[in-house]
Amino acid sequence: MTRYLLTRLWQSAVTLILASIVVFIGVRQLPGDPALAMAGEEASPEQLAAIRADLGLDQPLLTQYFTFVGNISRGDFGESTRTGTPVVDLIATTLPVTLWLSAYAIVVAVVVGILFGVIAERYRGRWPEWFANGFALVGLSVPNFWLGILAILYLAVTLGWFPASGYVDMVSEPLRGIYYLTLPAVILGTGLAAVIMRQTRASMIETMNTDYVRTARAKGLGRSRVLVRYGLRNSLIVVVTIVGLQLGGLISGAVVTERIFALPGFGKLTLDAVFTRDYPVIQAVVLIITLSYIVINLAVDILYSVVNPKIRVGGSN
């Protein structure tokens, strides 16, 4: 167990370092000379050199990389070139919105996905299975931002059941916050729910064909109880892994969901930064998403090995 944890930690550390190098190199590929941008077009070569020295751009690349890593580890992401606000402050105000949205969407997806997966297995060959399968197919085929537009049109505007846009702070007004986030979270969770449903069902079929389930059934345990006691428990492991694997998709989905519902989150920050060429913000956004992806997957793997002791380092691929 300790050996597994150490190997996994070491692997994540290597991934982190490689990812930070990718971002470091990527940022240097961005068009435009930062010194020229700061000094203006009429700057003399001496002024430019002075600014370069000030920014550390005259240092060897390796030194620049370590300065870059050092700054990040101190939480210093620089300042937005557009507004002059420290990037950390921008992140602190936008990240909670996205975290709440994603957490809510994951809850929706897990509940709906498992429920439909169980239904599909329990009522095999009958209409509930077809319904659940149809849901999964639609969930995988229909782009969720289109669903979002339709939901605003029909559920929010025509029927008036939900607000069409806006965000209410979850901490100070939790109930209204949940109400405002419901439609976005359901829309964001649909695709994930479809994937979870399919995998839950596949894992259940596998479990229901094992010998110990046959024994349990032979001893008189009802089909539904077997489903819940053995099938569901085994599929939970699958669900944990999928949520980890699908985080990348969830992040992309969150960006577009925030755009449609006009939520002031991380996605809006990202898009605004891209269109205004606000490089410090882009760099910070890319780094934070990458870091959180690596850390969350490490956590998922550790959780996984705790839940299922059969899995050791060889199974991580």
Place this chain on the structure above:
Amino acid sequence: MAMTETVTTSRTLGAPGLGSGKGRVWRSLRTNPLGLTGGILLAVVVLAAVLAPIIAPYDPTEVHFDTPFQQPGTVGFLLGTDDLGRDIFSRMLFGIQASLQVGVLSVLLAVLIGTPLGLLAGYWKGFDAVISRLTDVTLAFPFLIIAVGLAAISGPSLGNAAVALGIAQIPTMIRVVRGETLRIKESDFVLGAKTMDASGLRIMAQHILPNATSAIIVQATVIMPVAVIGEALLSFLGLGIQPPTPSLGIMLSDAQQYIFRSPTAAIFPGIGIAVICLAFNLFGDALRDALDPTNTSRK
């Protein structure tokens, strides 16, 4: 949404010598109603894309300021017009063409890079650790983030969207090919080739790759819909294809601005994306069943 799904049954795919044959695959595809539906939808979509310049009644960028917001069924405009009076039907055809272009490009990228890396990782243990770390790094960058980076470096475009989507799919492709290689590596005919002193590269090219082809094809049908939705999403956000070039994503983002005036303009592009993805998902599922020799009973 850009959700990926790996082929879970890939391990059982394409096992050699179990009565696999083109005839059996065809029969299985033809008799599967969902697969048949997928195949027909796929044919329609591909024809629409290829024949777009011939079928389309108007140039997709041609504006008609005197006839904006026409409803579907209007004489001359089958699916109506948008805010600038552009013909939605013509724009849809060219949008589907763009979707498939990006889809095919990103599949090619994933296959061309993922297959050799997967073979190497599966065959030589020494490569495995290195390639696994590379895969982990790639996985740490969601496609949207890759697209954001590429857009920041060289501006948003169709090519950048395809590259971002393709790169994001390389890890799953490596994983599929690596799994197949690990499995096929142990078969008797590979051992036989080894005893005849065949080199590793030769074994990979002549024995492993042909047997891994069906898994690669199935994975490609999984990547296509993900890439099509991804393209629409990037173009919707302004990170993909640039106006006035038609794309289903751009049409959706335009239509969202005047959705209360003309909701149909937002409905058709979405249906277009859904039909393309449904076609590939249905066809891919059926193909997976058809190519799986251990599976003769599944409906």
